[in-house]
Amino acid sequence: MTLSGALEVASCTDPGMVRSHNEDSIASDGDRGLVVLADGMGGYNAGEVASGMATTVIITELQQLLEKKVPYEIDAHSGKLVAHQLLHEQVAKANTSIYQAAQSQPQYAGMGTTLVVALFYDNKVTVAHIGDSRLYRLRGDELRQVTKDHSLLQEQIDSGVITPQQARQSQNKNLVTRALGIDPIVEAEIHDYDTQPGDIYLLCSDGLCDMVSDDDIGLALQTLSSNLKLCAQHLVQTANDNGGRDNISVILVRVLRDYPAPRSIVGKMMSWFK
Amino acid sequence: MAKLILSMDGLVLKEIALTKERTTIGRKPHNDIQIDNLAVSGEHAVIVTILQDSFLEDLGSTNGTVVNGQPIKKHFLQNNDIVELGKYKLKYVNETPAGQAKAADFEKTMVLRPGSMRPAPAAPAPAAAAPAAPVATAAAAGTKNFGDTVAGGQSATAAPVAASKPAAAPQKNAALQLLSGANAGKELDLTKPLTTLGKPGVQVAVITRRPQGFFITHVEGASFPVVNGKTLDAQAHSLNDHDVIELAGVKMEFFLKT
Numbered sequence: 001m002t003l004s005g006a007l008e009v010a011s012c013t014d015p016g017m018v019r020s021h022n023e024d025s026i027a028s029d030g031d032r033g034l035v036v037l038a039d040g041m042g043g044y045n046a047g048e049v050a051s052g053m054a055t056t057v058i059i060t061e062l063q064q065l066l067e068k069k070v071p072y073e074i075d076a077h078s079g080k081l082v083a084h085q086l087l088h089e090q091v092a093k094a095n096t097s098i099y100q101a102a103q104s105q106p107q108y109a110g111m112g113t114t115l116v117v118a119l120f121y122d123n124k125v126t127v128a129h130i131g132d133s134r135l136y137r138l139r140g141d142e143l144r145q146v147t148k149d150h151s152l153l154q155e156q157i158d159s160g161v162i163t164p165q166q167a168r169q170s171q172n173k174n175l176v177t178r179a180l181g182i183d184p185i186v187e188a189e190i191h192d193y194d195t196q197p198g199d200i201y202l203l204c205s206d207g208l209c210d211m212v213s214d215d216d217i218g219l220a221l222q223t224l225s226s227n228l229k230l231c232a233q234h235l236v237q238t239a240n241d242n243g244g245r246d247n248i249s250v251i252l253v254r255v256l257r258d259y260p261a262p263r264s265i266v267g268k269m270m271s272w273f274k
Numbered sequence: 275m276a277k278l279i280l281s282m283d284g285l286v287l288k289e290i291a292l293t294k295e296r297t298t299i300g301r302k303p304h305n306d307i308q309i310d311n312l313a314v315s316g317e318h319a320v321i322v323t324i325l326q327d328s329f330l331e332d333l334g335s336t337n338g339t340v341v342n343g344q345p346i347k348k349h350f351l352q353n354n355d356i357v358e359l360g361k362y363k364l365k366y367v368n369e370t371p372a373g374q375a376k377a378a379d380f381e382k383t384m385v386l387r388p389g390s391m392r393p394a395p396a397a398p399a400p401a402a403a404a405p406a407a408p409v410a411t412a413a414a415a416g417t418k419n420f421g422d423t424v425a426g427g428q429s430a431t432a433a434p435v436a437a438s439k440p441a442a443a444p445q446k447n448a449a450l451q452l453l454s455g456a457n458a459g460k461e462l463d464l465t466k467p468l469t470t471l472g473k474p475g476v477q478v479a480v481i482t483r484r485p486q487g488f489f490i491t492h493v494e495g496a497s498f499p500v501v502n503g504k505t506l507d508a509q510a511h512s513l514n515d516h517d518v519i520e521l522a523g524v525k526m527e528f529f530l531k532t
Contacts, residue, residue: 234468
């Protein structure tokens with residue numbers, strides 16, 4: 001089943017103004033409704049290895065599995081939605097690969113990566129994330145941060161130790177409490193959201209949201225929605241203009257039309273002709 | 275590593291490094307910072323340090339605790355804050371000595387492991403630079419009016435002030451003056467980071483406001499904007515004082531405001 005024509009995807013990644021290497025990794029397959037972003041860390045430039053492994057494992061495995069499996073169905077064994085099952089398994093696979101590489105090679109010791117994956121199907125999106133890379137949604141003129149960071153600051157905000165205002169002044173930024181490749185077992189946070197035509201989804205590494213305010217992000221998405229590539233480039237440029245102290249990656253997905261899953265026989269036949 | 279500089283009447287008495295999770299301040303001898311003065315309570319205040327952040331809390335002292343002239347109960351300490359207890363001053367210092375921290379270490383994401391919450395003397399945790407800390411605002415809730423498109427001469431309203439701060443020199447102000455059409459003579463201030471011009475679905479261009487100046491870029495439409503009689507390509511084009519822009523059938527002049 002192909003989603004071609006339902007989604008428009010544009011992306012951009014940049015090392016920023018300070019770092020010599022880009023340890024972010026991005027990948028997308030608009031026809032399958034699949035986008036992945038990872039922000040690598042640790043070791044001496046091993047972050048590049050970790051984030052590259054994460055996006056490669058996840059996108060290639062899911063592309064193959066989606067040939068045969070149908071995301072909106074319920075998996076007979078686990079009772080879970082196939083989309084959840086697939087993401088859960090592939091995140092585990094990526095984690096194991098990175099963890100084992102980190103254990104076996106001294107130059108990779110301590111490497112890890114954040115992750116955001118979005119899988120679009122049946123007029124909805126399933127989002128899996130680990131760490132402080134984010135997914136935002138623009139609907140109408142409201143920009144909403146959809147994922148909640150797995151970070152020290154977010155935990156402090158949640159438990160009332162600090163206010164969001166104080167978090168902006170904190171010197172404990174960029175400390176994630178969950179990442180791929182650090183522990184033998186890790187759980188991604190997985191949620192489903194309904195999508196509407198006109199929605200714009202933004203996946204980004206903290207190199208964007210630490211340098212550009214939510215207001216400026218919202219303004220860019222709203223103003224440049226008709227030219228998604230320009231929008232992605234503008235976001236990266238703004239982060240660099242503001243200092244560009246980290247690698248910057250953005251993936252934008254615009255929902256162009258409904259894409260309901262073909263559930264009836266006639267519907268299934270119709271989808272063969274797309 | 276953050277520290278406090280204790281002084282009285284301008285005379286520096288001692289420096290205290292904030293190495294512990296809890297640094298107590300008071301008159302009684304068991305305090306980490308003992309101040310032997312009647313204006314200071316037995317247990318006056320405490321500083322809680324979580325890695326690179328420190329929080330000051332008054333412990334119900336008789337005379338209270340003041341930071342930068344304001345009485346506080348609980349305060350998130352910032353570099354150069356002055357805490358007053360009676361006649362004593364404690365200056366909170368938390369900055370990276372120039373030349374020690376490498377630029378590439380800033381903003382580095384690191385994993386927080388359980389048990390690593392003790393402030394370490396050799397800072398593996400990233401130390402932030404001087405003041406211009408980037409602002410990551412909390413999620414915007416509710417409807418926001420991000421911007422207005424100038425279509426057929428509608429004037430735009432000023433948008434909410436963006437929190438991003440470029441470290442560059444103060445930006446010049448600029449505006450557009452419409453030279454033709456129904457709204458000829460009207461001025462549009464270019465205050466927002468992005469201002470769109472034209473008719474959505476027909477021809478749209480955007481003027482971006484950057485530290486380097488103002489730029490016009492084609493966004494959508496079969497025709498590209500014309501500046502000073504020359505048709506632009508897809509690249510961003512730097513705007514100069516008194517450039518004349520033509521798009522969607524409307525002529526306007528870009529000018530810098532002094």
